Amino acid sequence: MLQTSEIPKIRKDSAVVTKEDYKNPRTIPLVFHFEPAPFESPDVRLRDCQIQRISIEGKDIYIIDDFFLESEADEMRTFSETVDFTKSIYADQGSKEQGEVPARAMDNKEKWKLLSSPPQAMKELYKFFNMIAYRLDADVATLPWELFDGKICSPSVATNKVDSISSESMELGKHEDYNTEKGIAFGLPTLYSEMKELHPNKFVNGSEGKPWLVSLMLYTTDRDFHAESYGMGTVFCTKNGKVEAKAECRHMRFVLFEGDIVHGIEKSQIPPGVKAGRVSYVFKLFLNPKKANGSLKKQFAELMQTYEES
Numbered sequence: 001m002l003q004t005s006e007i008p009k010i011r012k013d014s015a016v017v018t019k020e021d022y023k024n025p026r027t028i029p030l031v032f033h034f035e036p037a038p039f040e041s042p043d044v045r046l047r048d049c050q051i052q053r054i055s056i057e058g059k060d061i062y063i064i065d066d067f068f069l070e071s072e073a074d075e076m077r078t079f080s081e082t083v084d085f086t087k088s089i090y091a092d093q094g095s096k097e098q099g100e101v102p103a104r105a106m107d108n109k110e111k112w113k114l115l116s117s118p119p120q121a122m123k124e125l126y127k128f129f130n131m132i133a134y135r136l137d138a139d140v141a142t143l144p145w146e147l148f149d150g151k152i153c154s155p156s157v158a159t160n161k162v163d164s165i166s167s168e169s170m171e172l173g174k175h176e177d178y179n180t181e182k183g184i185a186f187g188l189p190t191l192y193s194e195m196k197e198l199h200p201n202k203f204v205n206g207s208e209g210k211p212w213l214v215s216l217m218l219y220t221t222d223r224d225f226h227a228e229s230y231g232m233g234t235v236f237c238t239k240n241g242k243v244e245a246k247a248e249c250r251h252m253r254f255v256l257f258e259g260d261i262v263h264g265i266e267k268s269q270i271p272p273g274v275k276a277g278r279v280s281y282v283f284k285l286f287l288n289p290k291k292a293n294g295s296l297k298k299q300f301a302e303l304m305q306t307y308e309e310s
């Protein structure tokens with residue numbers, strides 16, 4: 001039975017910022033934990049989803065279609081049409097300095113609503129996070145709300161509204177959401193140790209006993225947007241920037257990927273005179289294991305496999 005009435009379980013908390021560059025008043029360490037819960041609706045939906053898995057240099061991307069009800073898809077489209085997207089957003093500081101044309105983004109107040117009074121589709125995604133926490137025995141939460149390093153803010157919840165992207169902007173916009181091997185700016189406790197000391201700030205993402213950082217991106221498009229031919233999906237690249245894979249921007253598709261894969265918005269191929277845009281809603285998450293043995297990345301792959309086969 002599809003239980004859309006189940007309520008997502010979210011708990012607010014504050015992260016400890018450990019990197020000196022990020023300890024300043026503009027950093028907001030607020031995090032949202034998605035409490036473990038055996039919700040039925042994500043489980044039932046995933047059994048009927050189309051799930052594609054792609055790997056680039058050992059890092060995983062899951063492209064998931066058909067998770068949402070039609071009513072939720074319509075509500076999200078209306079939501080994307082009515083929000084103002086009042087901010088400019090750049091891929092990173094380098095792209096900004098080199099003249100990337102920024103996308104439009106929701107401001108903090110608008111984003112706050114995504115968590116405090118979410119559209120039904122968002123609730124269903126949160127329940128998916130609750131279910132993952134339950135099934136993988138992990139703490140699942142957003143990264144700190146805004147990490148400011150003195151130059152640019154990296155938000156845990158990001159939105160991108162675009163109606164065109166040049167090839168230059170596509171190149172300039174390629175980025176990683178984080179890189180755990182270079183180090184993270186906040187502390188993650190080892191949940192399986194009595195002392196609850198912090199994990200080292202540098203680790204191989206999703207390796208045995210270590211946290212796994214992933215990004216989840218949901219697309220919405222204008223009604224007359226042609227996903228197959230208009231571009232503006234997401235390109236995924238090798239570390240040296242060569243495009244290896246692409247997710248088309250289909251309405252209500254979501255993509256869960258390791259955000260340390262270099263990625264960016266694909267250039268637009270909109271015919272002259274046509275105006276049609278798309279929005280992506282991105283949640284940067286960490287999964288922190290409650291057990292020392294096993295890799296959450298592998299366990300997630302195994303869980304998805306059960307749905308791919310059903």
Ligand SMILES: [Fe+2]
Nearest residue numbers: 175176177263
């Ligand atoms: Fe990103």
